[in-house]
Amino acid sequence: MTRDLTVNYYRIEKAISYMTANFKQQPDLDEVAEKINLSPFHFQRIFLDWVGLTPKKFLQYLTLDYLKNSIHQTQNVIEAANLAGLSSQSRVYDLFVNIEGVSPQQFKSAGVGLEIFYGYHASPFGICFIAITDRGICDLHFIDENSDRKEYEVFSKKWSFAQLNHRPDITQSYIQKIFKPGENAQEKLNLLVQGTDFQVKVWEALVNIPFGVVRSYQQVAAQLGYANGIRSVASAAGKNPILYLIPCHRIISKDGTVGDFQYGKVRKRTMIAWEMASLAV
Incomplete structure (x- = not known):
């Protein structure tokens, strides 16, 4: 299966x-x-x-036209948040996600001995690597079969002070919660991330983009009060350590092109369209 x-x-x-x-x-x-x-x-x-x-x-x-129109529709939803429509419909599928952010140095001094469970699992978007602690999910990345599997190597260096255990029997339950929208949406998922204050602010803004909705880099930058910080927003999105749950795939260029994605533009298009299509089913 x-x-x-x-x-x-x-x-x-x-x-x-x-x-x-x-x-x-x-x-x-x-x-x-x-x-x-x-x-x-x-x-x-x-x-x-x-x-x-x-x-x-x-x-x-x-299509470009559809995604471009979706950005404008998103702006209308933001300006009229109380109107029934895409926003309220998409929230049925949303997971309740909370981000706990700390700087790498803060965590390194306080996190010695932290136990992390990790595993590799199938998902609707290919094989993924996930890692969890008793404080929340701390990593989620996708893996391409035709590329080197460096996720564990990169992850273990970032969390070198922690005890890492391969326990797919534990992490499997999280995969089911994450990729079955609507079935487990009432359960809150806590995310434990290492990042700068600005990166965490961007990641929190991305979490607030509803399921099946896209926003432009410009919209996210303006929301954060950095109207001229589009590149900084894009850079923070590119350093997202917990894909899908911090939905950097929902942020695209204002012309309707999907922009960059660390695991391929095709996968990003697929994730966006899969969410939008799920709302139409």
């Missing part, structure tokens, strides 16, 4: 990469299925299982 989930994600990612590159030609089911070496029937069944929509319907959430 776990292997099937992982294999299917990479099939879907490959299909989405092809669809986004050729969306103006509106490739049909047979054409996309052929590109990933599946029958049209098998491809559509996998896609429906993954997101609940056909590939054709899903494609609309990947």
Whole structure:
């Protein structure tokens, strides 16, 4: 089951990469299925299982015009927060996330002996590495099969003062809470992060972007009172240590392009569209 989930994600990612590159030609089911070496029937069944929509319907959430309009819609939601609509609907899927931020030096002096459990698990977006402490989740990253697996090496250096234990039996329950929106949304997830005050402020702003909603770097910078600090916001987003839960994938360029993402633009597009499509199911 776990292997099937992982294999299917990479099939879907490959299909989405092809669809986004050729969306103006509106490739049909047979054409996309052929590109990933599946029958049209098998491809559509996998896609429906993954997101609940056909590939054709899903494609609309990947277009530049749609994402650009979504940014403007987000601004309207912010200005009229009491109106029913996308914001209230998306909150049904939101997890309650709280960030506890400390500087690396503060934590290094106070965190000696901290016990951290970590594991590798399948997710809707491929294999992920997750690490938790009794104070909260402290890492979540995705892993590509065709790249070097350096997540543990990087993580262990950052948390060298802690005791690290491979316990996927413990971390699996967190994966279920994170990637099943709506089923466990009432439970609060605490995040333990190392970062500067500014980085933590940016990460907190990202957490407040609702499920299925996108905002521009400019909007986030203005919200934080740094209207001219777009690059600083982008840099802080790029250093996000807990992907998905700190949803840096929900921040895009104002022209509708998705911008950079440390684990690939295709995965970022996929995550954005998956959330938007989930609201439409």
